[in-house]
Amino acid sequence: MNRTLRAFIRKELVQTLRDVKMRVLLFGAPVIQLTIFGLALSTEIKNINLAVFSRPGDAMFERVAENFYASGWFDRVTYVQGEDPFELIDSGRADAVLIAPKGGLAWSAARGDGKLQLLVDASNATKARAVEAYAKSIISAASAREYGARGAPALNFDVRVLYNPAMESSMFLVPGVMGMLVCLITIILTAMSLTREREMGTFETIVSAPLSNTEILLGKTVPYILLGLANAALVVTAGYLLFGVPVRGPLWELALAALAFVVTTVSVGTFISTVAKSQQQAMLGGFMFLFPAILMSGIMYPVENMPKAIIAVAYMDPLMYFVRLIRNIMLKGGDLHVFWSNLGALALMAVFAAGMAYKRFRQTLN
Amino acid sequence: MNGFNIYRAYAIARKEVMHVLRDPFTLTLALGLPVMLVTFFGYAIDYEVKNISLAVLDRDNGPAARRLKEIFSSSGYFHPVDAVAGTGPIGMLDSGRASAALFIAPDFSKDIKSGGSVKAQFVLDGSDNSKAAALMGYLPGIQRAAQARLTGQAPPELISAETRFLYNPELNSRWFTVPGLAAIIIGLLSILLTAMTVAREWENGSMELLLSTPVRPLEIIVGKLAPYGALVLAGVFFVYVVSRLVFGVPFEGSHLLYLAACLLFVTAALSQGLLISVLVRQQQVAMQLGMITGLLPSMLLSGFIFPVESMPKFFRYFTMLLPPRWFMAAARGITLKGAGLHELAVPFLGLGLLSLGMLTLAMVKFKTDLE
Incomplete structure (x- = not known):
């Protein structure tokens, strides 16, 4: 990695983290939200x-x-x-x-x-x-x-519940909310990045800098991938400490899953920011991705319940794979077959999304 | 200084309308997105758990065991598959290829024949709570059916319940989801659109320019919000048409009352957006705050999926700060129960107070910043 690129990445990181509001929103908000949702939500109907x-x-x-x-x-x-x-x-x-x-x-x-x-x-x-x-x-x-x-009936079922014998809702919901928060943060960070540069006129400065297209793209995405990973680590730690959600599988599986997911969402966000003509459009684009991604992820209701045609759409949702992965790794110990098949799907999406972002990005630059 | 002048507010509104019209992308999305999303997710969201893969380890292979499997499959909730040799049913649960497993002991058929009390082990994947709870709920019915078929006599129903579901006799999930979805989408769009449009004026520096003209702050705000209010209300109308025609959601209550509830809710959401934009003044941070205070709370804490009454006490009060919680109650009450103003006084009051509170906060902050 050359020096200019390193400096560029550092500049992006400093610029994002300099703002106090941004720091609070990036690192404070996810923990607060995880706590609120973890405590408040329950799949059990009561009262x-x-x-x-x-x-x-x-x-x-x-x-x-x-x-x-x-x-x-x-x-x-x-x-x-x-x-x-x-x-x-x-x-x-x-x-x-x-x-x-x-x-x-x-x-x-x-x-x-x-x-x-x-x-x-x-x-x-x-x-x-x-x-x-x-x-x-x-x-x-x-x-x-x-x-x-x-x-009394003559036939009885002897019922046993695996992985979460007390059927605690937080065990099930917290990993889902984690995935959702990482998705939300990375999309918000990236969906407006280039659009804003263009609106403010600073885009020309970047283009005129001695950097190749690839380097600009890396400089505009790598920092957010790092931030997204930091966020993922933060929510996993918070889930473990605050709610006692176990991490039964190996950490490297969790790290790889987070990496593949964050690369995908950052690429999607960057793609949105190259297409959008104003920040308002970028926001709408981000909403158009986030809302379906969250609703189809299986966090709130099982994907299997949906009609067949719609399940096909859910298979294009990166968040669905990520939620499956973290639930499997954290609660079930990370069965290797599940891990590699879902990670493979996620990696394919990451490559596709990054390719799309790169293609659009080059068009925008030229 | 003179008072509120409707013509100046109108002039600002006209400028904003032109701005929106010039951007067909935003216009189509603001109008089309609610309908699109409501239609799609109206079909997608179904709370009834069915077609669950059930791994069966049948050590008996007798006629009774076969019949038991048939009963599971004919219930429509389960799809029995024989356990794969090697991994076994628990391995299938581990890898997610099955969500439940049934173990039938070697002497199952013999024991049934001889007439004693028989047990079959049923193992659930607890990593998905809601599914596991639903499957547990199906067991008593299957048990009854199984006993009737296997022993030839139905278990004595000495005490039983006859359930009558009011307002939604067939428990159609759509009737319940569609009004809720509409609330979420409309609320979010209002928050995001206003938060961004006012933050943009700050970012461009055109807010200072506007303020140095004779236009008063209140006129600016009314002028900027009114067009978006109208845009979102048009979206509400389309959503109404779709939910009535496509999903057949009944409408038992008064349309006028529903319109009033929508107006109040949109006002609350617009005020929330305004408050955000006055507080942060940057579009990116505004979007972030809008998403954080709008998207997740309105999906998770409003009662859309997780009933508010099931939450711990603190959160039952906390959710009172969220406009979608009140609108959700009002919308479901009006459409399904035909509730009147008398029953819905609390939600209406909640929406009104929240709008007023946020609007006042935004105005105060706006004014102090000017001085």
Whole structure:
């Protein structure tokens, strides 16, 4: 590497890090965001407001209802005698209402018709689905308890959860959020870099400097790749220290995955900055990449759920590969087959994106 | 000094409109992006977990084991595959080729026949929580079906629940995602567009120029924001048409109320963008702050995917500072539940207060900087 190029890279780094606002946004914001999202988000649905309706003296129903509140998922909703259950849901005071059969639960069950009615506010479909699943498991456990062997099924599943036996949401979500933050930072840093130079007229100065096209491109990308890697190291450390997310696989796998990913996003960002005519356009371009990349990455909902045609698009999302890689390396110990196949895909994208950026960049220079 | 003059604000707005019209790229994107993204992700996002690869290690090979596999496959949630020799089901979980594994013991069929209580081991990949939780939820239903088919008699249903889903009886994910997506995209675009446009004036130094003219600060701000407000509202209209026609999202409530909610929300987002641009004055930092305070919080903390009520107490209060949280509640309430102003008083109040607060902060900062 020659001296001019080294100096150029150093200048870019100094210029980016000189600004206090930029330093805070680069190194403070990711840690704060990781903490907030790690603490706040949970895939488990909790605090469901449940109201129960029964005739006085229905002891069996009251025991079942008590099981609901004891599960920890439901909160009690109190209401005035004579209120309409539907009205409770309409007004948003209850998310679900459990209603006892008319003649009392024990009486109905004895006649083979022990049906409880469960009204669920399905304006939030995920929540409604969770409420139904909870209710089913609570009721079948209650049935087994009330009726002993008669209520117990003959076939049982012995369920074991691997990698994250306590099913802690942060184990699953924090690695995803890490990938997202690294993606966000690198795109923001690079999407405007050249556009801004051009808008401010400093681009001509660079072009007239004694540097080849390749050197200019390297000088404009290498610093951001370094910053992106520093950021990745920062969030992994923060995730490990703050949330105890394990790093079960080797560190070199993590480092290679981060490198391939950061090269890809920096190239995409640089490509955007060569195409955009103003910083506003660059921002829109960055948004157009970031928004789909995050939604299709599998961080928030599984990629497998999507329709086939859309899965095909998700396979073009670098963030999806990166999230798969960090989850596999951190939680599962980095199975080599998964590692090389996903890293290979990511590396291909990195090469393609860098090539595109280089091509556009040369056109812009000439 | 004289008061607010609508003509001067109008003049600024006209200049801004011309600026946008000259840039067809921004114009098309601002108008087209919301519709495009809503359509695409309306199809893409589906919370129902299905077609999960299930690695099966069948040591029994009897008729009952075969039937059990059939039951898993006919549920539609699982896609059973025989475990690969060598790696075994756990190896398949390690490499992500399966998300769950089923172990059937050698005497499974015999035990079923003789009538005792039988166990099958079911192992889940816990590295994806949401999937694992959903799969666990499917087990009771499969257990019931399996018992009915294997032993010939359904388990006694002494107590059961009959669930009625209100407002969205078929639990159509789209009805729930599309209004939420619209909120996120519209909010973000408003924040980013305004943050950038005002920051640009500072960066170019044209803000000082504007201020030295008789135009008053409030007039500048209204003039600069109004065109973007109109642009974004046009986007809202397109999104509305798409969600009604393409996704068949019901609209139970009042359109007028929905319009009011949109107006309030767009105002809040524009104020947020304005506040950012007054604070940082550089387009790059403005974009960064816009993305940080807009993109991730509105996707993750607004209740779009993760319900606010499930968060720890502190964050249930913290999210009250986010306009999309309130708009999400209002939009879902109006479209699906047909809620009126009475039920939505809190979200409306929240949006109003947030807009007012951010606008005031921005104005104060703007004025102190001038003096």
